[in-house]
Amino acid sequence: MAIRLGPNQYGKAEVRVVAVDRSSPRHTLVDLNVSTSLRGDFTAAHATGDNSHVLTTDTQKNTVFAFAREGVGTPEEFGLRLARHLAGSYDWITGARVAVASYGWDRITVAGAEHDHAFRRAGAEHDHAFRRAGAEVRTAVVTVDGEDEHVIAGLADLVVLKTTGSEFRGFPRDRYTTLAETTDRVLATAVTARWRYRAGDLDYDALFAGVRTALLETFASTHSLALQQSLHAMGVAVLEQFPEVAEIRLSMPNRHHFLQDLSAFGLDNPDVVYHADDRPYGLIEGTVLRDDVPPAEIAWQGTPGSC
Ligand SMILES: O=c1[nH]c(=O)c2[nH]c(=O)[nH]c2[nH]1
Numbered sequence: 001m002a003i004r005l006g007p008n009q010y011g012k013a014e015v016r017v018v019a020v021d022r023s024s025p026r027h028t029l030v031d032l033n034v035s036t037s038l039r040g041d042f043t044a045a046h047a048t049g050d051n052s053h054v055l056t057t058d059t060q061k062n063t064v065f066a067f068a069r070e071g072v073g074t075p076e077e078f079g080l081r082l083a084r085h086l087a088g089s090y091d092w093i094t095g096a097r098v099a100v101a102s103y104g105w106d107r108i109t110v111a112g113a114e115h116d117h118a119f120r121r122a123g124a125e126h127d128h129a130f131r132r133a134g135a136e137v138r139t140a141v142v143t144v145d146g147e148d149e150h151v152i153a154g155l156a157d158l159v160v161l162k163t164t165g166s167e168f169r170g171f172p173r174d175r176y177t178t179l180a181e182t183t184d185r186v187l188a189t190a191v192t193a194r195w196r197y198r199a200g201d202l203d204y205d206a207l208f209a210g211v212r213t214a215l216l217e218t219f220a221s222t223h224s225l226a227l228q229q230s231l232h233a234m235g236v237a238v239l240e241q242f243p244e245v246a247e248i249r250l251s252m253p254n255r256h257h258f259l260q261d262l263s264a265f266g267l268d269n270p271d272v273v274y275h276a277d278d279r280p281y282g283l284i285e286g287t288v289l290r291d292d293v294p295p296a297e298i299a300w301q302g303t304p305g306s307c
Helices: 041-048 059-069 075-087 205-219 227-241
Strands: 017-020 028-040 093-103 104-107 125-130 135-145 148-163 185-199 244-255 258-259 272-277 282-291
Touching: 017 059, 028 059, 028 075, 059 075, 059 272, 075 093, 104 205, 125 205, 148 205, 185 205, 185 227, 205 227, 205 244, 227 244, 227 282
Parallel strands: none
Antiparallel strands: 017 028, 017 272, 028 093, 104 125, 125 148, 135 148, 148 185, 185 244, 244 282, 258 272
């Protein structure tokens, strides 16, 4: 019985690259998940571990980031540029497949914010604060406990990002601290928020829309010194604007965007190309509540991500 190597391919899966165009104060961004894979004669690597024909997956990843520095364009164009380059790089590589998933981002709009400098160009559309299209979920948890009824409304996976207007500095340093202080970073999070209503007949749709808008507007407008500060400001805004809300609990992972070092390829990177890292992530959670409303812990029992 002859045993042989059948079809095979290899590449780097899910390179998360975010490219920001800062050429005007109205930033734009492209957010991609790029997977490459090569076909060709890689028999030697499989049979004997001879890697002389292996264009490493690390190199493929670097190529994705380096190509993003030169502009992304459409996913199709970016895929074509990459695939042509990879397929043409060595004689023994006969083909390349590049899969590009492109995540859409909408500008956050803020009513009545025309006087904020970040809105000056397009009415209420923010220059550098975005909401990822499509991912979010509306939630409700209702508890009936004897005579008591509790309604917790919420949303999950409301993904937002600011390309500027975020700092993080002034933290203590010990022997394990390597994080650099920054006065300008990309700030991104997936907001999970749950808020408990006071009793009463309420227009839940209108309240949901209002709370969601308050969360978005406040994320966009707050010059953030920490994600904790943004979280607090978002909770305060909801309680200030909606007397119907007794308390709000927020869970906000810090979706880190690391500036990709392109210097090894002779490229600068003036805050253009980022690696959107999915883990580990900071997880910032907090409750904002009113002093004069009795707690209702039973309403929260079994609700994940609230503290
Ligand atoms: O907004 C932040 N809060 C933190 O607590 C923290 N920790 C960290 O490493 N980066 C950040 N960013």
